[in-house]
Amino acid sequence: MTEIRIQKTEDRERKKTWVRKDLLSVEELSKEEIKLVLDTAESFKEVSSRDVKKVPALRGKTIANLFFEPSTRTRTSFELAAKRLSADIINFSASGSSTSKGESLSDTAKNIEAMHVDTIVMRHPSSGSAEVLSRCVKAGIVNAGDGIHEHPTQGLLDLFTIREKKKNLEGIRVCLVGDILHSRVARSNIWGLVKMGAKVTVCGPPTLIPAKIEELGVEVCYDLDKAVKDQDVLNILRIQLERQRGAFFPSIREYAAEYGISSERLKKAKPDVVIMHPGPVNRGVELSSAVADGKHSVILDQVTNGVAIRMAVLFLTTMVDSDPIRHPEQASVSERVEGSS
Numbered sequence: 001m002t003e004i005r006i007q008k009t010e011d012r013e014r015k016k017t018w019v020r021k022d023l024l025s026v027e028e029l030s031k032e033e034i035k036l037v038l039d040t041a042e043s044f045k046e047v048s049s050r051d052v053k054k055v056p057a058l059r060g061k062t063i064a065n066l067f068f069e070p071s072t073r074t075r076t077s078f079e080l081a082a083k084r085l086s087a088d089i090i091n092f093s094a095s096g097s098s099t100s101k102g103e104s105l106s107d108t109a110k111n112i113e114a115m116h117v118d119t120i121v122m123r124h125p126s127s128g129s130a131e132v133l134s135r136c137v138k139a140g141i142v143n144a145g146d147g148i149h150e151h152p153t154q155g156l157l158d159l160f161t162i163r164e165k166k167k168n169l170e171g172i173r174v175c176l177v178g179d180i181l182h183s184r185v186a187r188s189n190i191w192g193l194v195k196m197g198a199k200v201t202v203c204g205p206p207t208l209i210p211a212k213i214e215e216l217g218v219e220v221c222y223d224l225d226k227a228v229k230d231q232d233v234l235n236i237l238r239i240q241l242e243r244q245r246g247a248f249f250p251s252i253r254e255y256a257a258e259y260g261i262s263s264e265r266l267k268k269a270k271p272d273v274v275i276m277h278p279g280p281v282n283r284g285v286e287l288s289s290a291v292a293d294g295k296h297s298v299i300l301d302q303v304t305n306g307v308a309i310r311m312a313v314l315f316l317t318t319m320v321d322s323d324p325i326r327h328p329e330q331a332s333v334s335e336r337v338e339g340s341s
């Protein structure tokens, strides 16, 4: 039996470093906070490979998943993360709820909070909605993607996966490829990678690269054949067809030819290049199937790591208010994360 044990000294470090009940963006996180999330996720990752995939870390806590946009990975991953931490979780989706009768977002959230929910995980099509909600309710808010703004847990799981595969983030060369303009994943990756000392390039059609993006500390390249050389990681973004208000490129076929990663194009990259994609993949557009399923791809590792990152984020945000002086009924965090398998 392997036990997870976050030592009491680490508890004290965690309390000094993490004071947030909300996770709204990677932009707001310091380098130390990002490192704490990644290190906490590393401790939690092992839980998912046990026969009994559960620790008592959030026993007695309640999490609500509030999704106003479709999701496969993020929603399932948060649900599994909550369950593996022994929290209760409720799932709410816009279709079939009273939002279709005209209820506002803040009223919906206040009603959910009235049922003594500790943390609300929300995905919403409007940029900034998670921050607005955090001002309306006392419950913690975890942003699971707000419009084209940020998708912080995706950014953090991407950082975690890069650190796992390349043993470091400092100095690692990462190229984000494709629809940077509409990508909340790109923004969360850029904030996180730059803070952790990675060298970031963005590559895509000029119409899909935001003006002045260099000010975030990244290089811009419009030629993918040139950009793939010397990169340690290629993080390929989904073409966000549902968010495009206009013709940003002539056709899908042309996009695939210029900015898709095929086996042929991959030959120009380093032999140990890592291929990432947040999903869902448009096969034959951003990536060929041979590349998506090939030896360089870590796409499914990203999904696996997503559970560990979300366990870490739910744990840190939900437990931030669990001061043992105010809540003597709660065991120390060390006791809470000890495995029971």
Ligand code: CP
Pocket: 070, 071, 072, 073, 074, 075, 145, 151, 154, 278, 279, 280
């Ligand atoms: N990466 C990601 O956000 O996937 P889902 O839309 O399936 O949650």
